[in-house]
Amino acid sequence: MIESWQKVSGLSWTLAKANFKLRTEGSYLGILWYLLDPVLLFAVLIYVFGQNLGADIKFYPLYLIWGLVMFNFFTAVTGQATSVIVNNALFIKSMKIRSEVLVVSILLQTIFSHLFEIVVLIALTVYFGASLLSLLIYLPIFIFFCALTLGISFFLAAFGVYVSDLNNVWKFFTQVLFFATPIFYASAKPLILLLNPLASFLAITRGLIIYHEWPGLKIISLSAVTSILALFVGWYLFNLVKNKFAENL
Amino acid sequence: MRINLQGVGKKFNLNFKKREGILARLLSVFSLSKNANDFWVFRVIDFTPADGQIVGIIGRNGSGKSTLLRVLAGIYQADEGTVKLKGQVAYLTGFGQGLMPKLTMRENIYLVGSLLGLSQKEIKQRFVEIVEFSELGEYIETPVYKFSSGMISRLSFSTTIFCLKHRNPDILLIDEALEAGTDLNFRNKALNKMEEILLTGANVVLVSHDLAMIEKYCHDVIWLDKGKIVKQGQASEVVSAYVKVNK
Numbered sequence: 001m002i003e004s005w006q007k008v009s010g011l012s013w014t015l016a017k018a019n020f021k022l023r024t025e026g027s028y029l030g031i032l033w034y035l036l037d038p039v040l041l042f043a044v045l046i047y048v049f050g051q052n053l054g055a056d057i058k059f060y061p062l063y064l065i066w067g068l069v070m071f072n073f074f075t076a077v078t079g080q081a082t083s084v085i086v087n088n089a090l091f092i093k094s095m096k097i098r099s100e101v102l103v104v105s106i107l108l109q110t111i112f113s114h115l116f117e118i119v120v121l122i123a124l125t126v127y128f129g130a131s132l133l134s135l136l137i138y139l140p141i142f143i144f145f146c147a148l149t150l151g152i153s154f155f156l157a158a159f160g161v162y163v164s165d166l167n168n169v170w171k172f173f174t175q176v177l178f179f180a181t182p183i184f185y186a187s188a189k190p191l192i193l194l195l196n197p198l199a200s201f202l203a204i205t206r207g208l209i210i211y212h213e214w215p216g217l218k219i220i221s222l223s224a225v226t227s228i229l230a231l232f233v234g235w236y237l238f239n240l241v242k243n244k245f246a247e248n249l
Numbered sequence: 250m251r252i253n254l255q256g257v258g259k260k261f262n263l264n265f266k267k268r269e270g271i272l273a274r275l276l277s278v279f280s281l282s283k284n285a286n287d288f289w290v291f292r293v294i295d296f297t298p299a300d301g302q303i304v305g306i307i308g309r310n311g312s313g314k315s316t317l318l319r320v321l322a323g324i325y326q327a328d329e330g331t332v333k334l335k336g337q338v339a340y341l342t343g344f345g346q347g348l349m350p351k352l353t354m355r356e357n358i359y360l361v362g363s364l365l366g367l368s369q370k371e372i373k374q375r376f377v378e379i380v381e382f383s384e385l386g387e388y389i390e391t392p393v394y395k396f397s398s399g400m401i402s403r404l405s406f407s408t409t410i411f412c413l414k415h416r417n418p419d420i421l422l423i424d425e426a427l428e429a430g431t432d433l434n435f436r437n438k439a440l441n442k443m444e445e446i447l448l449t450g451a452n453v454v455l456v457s458h459d460l461a462m463i464e465k466y467c468h469d470v471i472w473l474d475k476g477k478i479v480k481q482g483q484a485s486e487v488v489s490a491y492v493k494v495n496k
Contacts (some may be wrong), residue, residue: 007366010363010368010369011363012361014360014363014369015360015363018349018352018356018360021352021356022349051344052368086268086475090346091346091347091364092324093324094324094340094343094346095324095340095346095347095364095365096322096323096324096338096340097364161268162268162274163268163269163271163274164268164269164270165270165271166271169271169382198385215366243326244326246319246324246325247261247325247326248265248267248268
């Protein structure tokens with residue numbers, strides 16, 4: 001089990017590195033393209049809502065950028081996951097390759113890009129005079145956030161083998177999710193926190209990092225359990241069907 | 250016995266719709282007509298070569314050779330019977346898989362190497378040999394899209410072969426992948442190297458249409474036709490019978 005995980009992580013790492021290089025090679029804008037999405041959206045939303053919706057929210061720019069960056073990470077990984085197995089059909093049919101590697105490599109590759117967003121976040125944090133030390137708290141939160149993202153990605157990757165327009169459906173779904181998650185507005189409706197794991201992750205991150213507030217044990221344990229559960233269920237479902245990928249592609 | 254197949258069969262559902270849209274999928278789940286149209290690629294294949302034997306599989310297109318090899322490799326799952334393999338398995342179908350044209354030769358060697366199951370450290374150990382064998386030492390840092398097709402063949406052959414050699418598989422499955430499309434000089438070198446790998450004592454299963462090659466290397470040959478074993482036995486015997494029928 002441990003040895004197989006070593007192999008999975010080793011190969012995922014190599015693939016992620018290669019793909020990351022491919023994306024940045026030739027254009028130094030490669031990473032910028034990834035950053036551009038949340039940064040542009042940030043500028044627009046600040047312009048539109050900064051004075052009204054955000055007026056009641058303390059440190060609104062920080063509040064907003066954390067929401068956008070985490071949401072961007074989630075959609076980047078899950079969006080690619082919907083078609084990753086199909087895009088690598090040739091590999092899967094001609095090599096005995098552990099297909100989970102392909103999903104994990106998307107996660108790693110997006111983490112590389114995510115690091116650059118963190119740099120932007122650091123700059124903004126300094127600019128608004130918030131504490132840099134509290135950024136360290138992001139690491140444990142991020143690990144659980146990755147578990148949630150990976151779990152959903154495993155599910156989507158497996159499902160995408162059988163359904164050809166999953167990427168379109170998922171794109172639509174994430175668009176709805178963007179508005180259903182308190183990214184640019186404030187919401188403390190407990191029902192939303194309960195139903196939308198992204199909302200509770202955002203609440204925890206913002207509470208701890210921007211406002212230095214303890215979000216409460218209930219919501220933290222809820223998020224931790226949801227993300228671990230998502231990872232296990234996604235992994236389990238993926239493993240259930242992965243041996244049939246080669247025949248169905 | 251490292252390879253033990255008992256009554257193995259593989260079927261495909263001809264009515265299977267590949268990757269429909271989500272709506273069509275939902276509709277077909279609820280629709281009542283669910284007649285599976287099963288097509289057996291092969292059935293009741295028993296196959297237990299002695300350790301260290303090189304076995305060839307011949308037959309016409311569509312006789313189930315490649316599917317059988319994929320079942321052996323674990324890429325396809327058998328639908329009946331038992332497949333038991335002991336030891337490390339390597340599966341080879343052609344060269345040049347996994348190459349990314351925009352990456353340099355060095356990066357590609359590492360990439361293909363790890364796809365073939367080697368760790369970074371192991372590839373590093375083999376790196377010099379691979380470059381030397383390919384005779385492309387001057388182009389290590391050149392992106393592969395600038396390579397000619399011959400150079401790409403050299404690169405992928407060298408990488409694949411040395412990685413295979415390093416892994417030293419107990420079972421080697423080869424599907425039409427003995428030759429690299431290169432000049433005469435490299436071809437001889439490549440064939441010699443290939444021979445080295447074939448003769449390391451691994452169990453080799455070789456699918457090929459090159460009957461001369463089959464006769465030269467294989468101890469035993471299986472002749473498949475329409476998913477059934479027509480004849481199995483000494484290489485020269487089976488090959489000559491096969492040639493007679495297909496004249």
